[in-house]
Amino acid sequence: MTNPLRIDIVSDVMCPWCIIGYRQLSRALEASGTEHEIHWHPFELNPQMPPEGQNTREHIAEKYGSTPEQSEQSRQQMKALADDLGFDFQWTRDSRMHNTFNTHQLLHWAGLQGRKHDLKMALFTAHFTDQRNLSDDAVLADVAAEIGLERDEAAAVLDDQRFADEVRSAEQFWQQQGISGVPAVVFDRKHLVTGAQGVDNYTGILAQLAEMRG
Template identity: 35%
Template sequence: MKVEIWMDIVCPYCYIGKRKFEEGLEKFEHRDSVEIVYRSFEVDPHMPINANDDIYGLSAKKFGSTRAHMKAVHDDITKRAELDGLTFHYDTAIHTNTFDAHRLLHYSAQFGQTNELLERLYKAYFTDSLHIGDVNTLVTIAGEVGLDVAETAAMLESEQYAAEVRADELKAQKLGIRGVPYFVINGKYAISGAQTKAVFTEALQQAWTEEHPIVQIHSALGDKEAPSCLDGSCAVKH
């Protein structure tokens, strides 16, 4: 069973949604049979690598609001994240472009390190206030999760995996995805936003049941009048 997850590293609900999905997956009996594929989505593709303002000022300009209002919004998000054991430091966060970080995630897939890298990138941005748009920072983070530093640096200096990022974003556009996180199970069931773990567990179970239906074996191979337990009582034919 395949779950595709469109997300961005600077998206708080993508980080929260990842936790919720993982909790829901843990309750799913067939979790070891689930393949998870992370897809790229930039919430602000025009954001420069080195922005000239902090997250509050940038958000105020983007949404036509005030700095004070956007700080209150981000304070609420921080409190929400705490409920899932996540620590956000928006006062010192370095907001930036995430295109190269997405290229790095695609690169990591061949080494089976995507989940570990994504976790580290989220923590780097939200908790550690690192500049995840900076190539040197990305190389250091890659090394922390076991990727070769020299090879990672060479990849980031090239245009490798740019096409893969754009392909994910084009697919999102075709699917009508306008916000993240966005989860697609078996190409059929879609879940938008950081839902509860119960929602994810139920959706996984529904997709699994549809993919593995129970086949009834009727009287051609057995006695359909054979004794069985019904309505709380068991009857045996004599």
């Protein structure tokens, strides 16, 4: 393959299936030796979420009508999948969902420095493993600093909202492409795959793409 496979991933760091799907895809990419470049794009699962966030269990019950038993079963299923992929979900009764508009602005800023992927991974861990409050700009700036980005600059980006328009525009672009749920993975700008597909399915998709690309 002469040029790397372009992979655009539309996702939100509040989405457990986004990190599961990414880890599955990553395994398939590694196993197949596919040269690739990943581009992350913003999507807000809960754009109307208030600044203080909401208890995750309450939120799931309200949004999807799940019973506590169904929610628990779903969490256990996701945890088992994530464990197998080397990612640690640590939900508690107090876990919260957060508004991620500022998170996406920080990711946009990190992308200008070639660090969007690193920050994205750090934010998934901060939210799902460490149960940190991503509604808090100070926490977001801390996470940026922990991967070697400039904390004061991160805080300034969040304070003055300088990338708000760019993020809104990117979100609208993907919505206009028909993306209404995440993860949404677009290969080579034309092949859309939604949801966490599993390592085997991603491996098959990569093989098909390699054949098509010649």
